[in-house]
Amino acid sequence: MSCERDGRVLFQGLDFSIVPGSLTRVEGPNGSGKTTLLRILAGLHDGFEGQVLWQGRPRNDDRESFLRNLLFMGHRPGVKPLLTPLENLRFLISGRQAITDGQLSEALARAGLAGFEEVSCQHLSAGQTRRVALARLLLSDEPLWILDEVFTAIDQQGVEGLEQLLVNRAAMGGAVILTTHHEPELPGMDRLRLGQGGGREF
Amino acid sequence: MNSEARPVIRPMVRAVPILPAMWAVLKRDLQVNFRQLQDTLNPLLFFVMVVSLFPLGVSPEVSFLQVAGAGILWVAALLSTLLSLDHLYRHDFDDGTLEQLALQPQPLYWLVLAKTVAHWLVTGLPLVLLAPILGVMVHLDGNSIAVLCLTLLVGTPVLSFIGSIGAALTLGLRSGGVLLSLLIIPLYIPVLIFGTGTVAAAAEGAPVGGYLALMGAFLVLAITLAPFASAAALRISLSNN
Amino acid sequence: MWQFFHKLGSPKWFYGIAGRWMPWLLWSGLVLALVGIVWGLAFAPKDYLQGNSYRIIFIHVPTAFLAQSVYIMMASAAIVTLVWRMKLADVFVKSVAPVGAVLTFLALFTGAVWGKPTWGTWWIWDARLTSMLILLFLYFGVIALGAAISDEKSSARAVAVLVLVGAVNIPIIKYSVEWWNTLHQPATFKLTEKPSMPVEMWLPLLLVVLGLYLLFGWLAFVRMQTEILYRERKTHWVKTLIRPEGAA
Numbered sequence: 001m002s003c004e005r006d007g008r009v010l011f012q013g014l015d016f017s018i019v020p021g022s023l024t025r026v027e028g029p030n031g032s033g034k035t036t037l038l039r040i041l042a043g044l045h046d047g048f049e050g051q052v053l054w055q056g057r058p059r060n061d062d063r064e065s066f067l068r069n070l071l072f073m074g075h076r077p078g079v080k081p082l083l084t085p086l087e088n089l090r091f092l093i094s095g096r097q098a099i100t101d102g103q104l105s106e107a108l109a110r111a112g113l114a115g116f117e118e119v120s121c122q123h124l125s126a127g128q129t130r131r132v133a134l135a136r137l138l139l140s141d142e143p144l145w146i147l148d149e150v151f152t153a154i155d156q157q158g159v160e161g162l163e164q165l166l167v168n169r170a171a172m173g174g175a176v177i178l179t180t181h182h183e184p185e186l187p188g189m190d191r192l193r194l195g196q197g198g199g200r201e202f
Numbered sequence: 203m204n205s206e207a208r209p210v211i212r213p214m215v216r217a218v219p220i221l222p223a224m225w226a227v228l229k230r231d232l233q234v235n236f237r238q239l240q241d242t243l244n245p246l247l248f249f250v251m252v253v254s255l256f257p258l259g260v261s262p263e264v265s266f267l268q269v270a271g272a273g274i275l276w277v278a279a280l281l282s283t284l285l286s287l288d289h290l291y292r293h294d295f296d297d298g299t300l301e302q303l304a305l306q307p308q309p310l311y312w313l314v315l316a317k318t319v320a321h322w323l324v325t326g327l328p329l330v331l332l333a334p335i336l337g338v339m340v341h342l343d344g345n346s347i348a349v350l351c352l353t354l355l356v357g358t359p360v361l362s363f364i365g366s367i368g369a370a371l372t373l374g375l376r377s378g379g380v381l382l383s384l385l386i387i388p389l390y391i392p393v394l395i396f397g398t399g400t401v402a403a404a405a406e407g408a409p410v411g412g413y414l415a416l417m418g419a420f421l422v423l424a425i426t427l428a429p430f431a432s433a434a435a436l437r438i439s440l441s442n443n
Numbered sequence: 444m445w446q447f448f449h450k451l452g453s454p455k456w457f458y459g460i461a462g463r464w465m466p467w468l469l470w471s472g473l474v475l476a477l478v479g480i481v482w483g484l485a486f487a488p489k490d491y492l493q494g495n496s497y498r499i500i501f502i503h504v505p506t507a508f509l510a511q512s513v514y515i516m517m518a519s520a521a522i523v524t525l526v527w528r529m530k531l532a533d534v535f536v537k538s539v540a541p542v543g544a545v546l547t548f549l550a551l552f553t554g555a556v557w558g559k560p561t562w563g564t565w566w567i568w569d570a571r572l573t574s575m576l577i578l579l580f581l582y583f584g585v586i587a588l589g590a591a592i593s594d595e596k597s598s599a600r601a602v603a604v605l606v607l608v609g610a611v612n613i614p615i616i617k618y619s620v621e622w623w624n625t626l627h628q629p630a631t632f633k634l635t636e637k638p639s640m641p642v643e644m645w646l647p648l649l650l651v652v653l654g655l656y657l658l659f660g661w662l663a664f665v666r667m668q669t670e671i672l673y674r675e676r677k678t679h680w681v682k683t684l685i686r687p688e689g690a691a
Contacts, residue, residue: 082233372588384580438600
């Protein structure tokens, strides 16, 4: 797989697979294409040469079932400021699972938002907003997680909890691909290194 | 080992229901709109103000307003729809919910359809409801007002659906608002022509059923085709992000 | 077939082919158009109703005709862009959109000039002229959107979607404008070619139309070559083409 943006090669000759039970961190300097790679894998970005396979078949052959198995979290948390955490979480899950409000509240509480369920998200801090999105991980039944900079704005305690969650997820047979700002030391983590500012010129 | 006891996550092959997802999108968009009521009302106020410009700028004579009234209301409705379109996807784009929408397992077509219906409910429908009052102010007779409202009722959703293509294409571009109008206005012309033409025909006492049916055909065409184009345009805009 | 398609996708290959075709297109187009125009303007018989003023159709009709065909060509290229992701199709759309806009403007301008002696006024909201005006708006939209998106691939696909949406709308626009026209002013005098046009009139007209098509092909190739050079400016073949001795 290779990708070129605005006339600049981001990466070339990339070939890898993600297996169940793995935890992979995409690494590289700023501008090396980490976010673009994650967006390509999720199917949000398609300006690339090459193939993305899901269970051995081209992903777009059965896009619906691929998407049903994918949980993607981008730079922007996907939380509407005008809605409450409960409404946001309910919406994010609505197209995927049938879940009761009780389960939603419980997930929000575990994410550290107990008491904030009915507060409009515009009154929450950046970290709390991020936690609304993270609460979704607690309910997720998708085997593939693609997480771009999930640790942004999360406090130390939250980081530890999230790291534990990711490790457990891999142990349960889920696959996690992520990028992070800090250097997490997670047991069994694979590294996928992207080149300095985009490989070689042609 | 205790890993045997743990639940194991496996890939799913399961059909996903479409209607509940559409309903969730519709409900969410209405909720968001009601929580920023001022933003939702602004295009309506704009509509009223533009209509009042014509008597002031051209002529308050009854004979002029009677002839031009339907056209004035239609042009004002068209402009106010154009203004509101810029917000259709922009907030979702900025806060990241749009990419979540694009990654829902349901085809994007249906979700875009739901979003556009929500847009019409908060911008188009109120225009239709306001039209009788403004119709009286521009001296249209009762029959003309009734026909005008019918054409707006059938025509404004077409405006929303076609406009959603433009909104999706110009998403994330610096020159969004004006560019959107440039792209969309030519496509609005047939609806405008039939909207005002039908009222003119009614004023002359001609039967208007056929014209209204034709506008209905525009609507059906817009509902079936426009979400395809909008969904494709959204994917392009997200890919460019 | 597939190999041909594949080749068409290669800008370098097209650059060479276009270079070989261009002189033929230019000269044959010039000859046909000039013969047609001279014949039409100087030798064709007068119109019994409009006298000499009708002679502007030898410019008006070909430009109007071509302006519409260019949009159809763009729509076909847009399908190729969306389905096969062929770069060259987008090069074509971006290169000919301004040409189409200019042709549309020329058709409108000559229509207005024709209107002065015919209707006694420069502009009449005649169905054809109005349709052409809307076509001009569509061209403006395509050009503006193409200019607004910097990323090449996104720009190509966004413009393709817009061109196709426009193409679906063109018949609807034409139909509604014609209906609107009959509603507001009962047809008096239309800018239509009479079906009973004598041979001495339509033959030169045909020559101009053919000539203009060939000239359009030439101009499209010139513009496409420029666009290709710009887009491929970083590749080896363009660098050696521009500086044969090499930068070293």
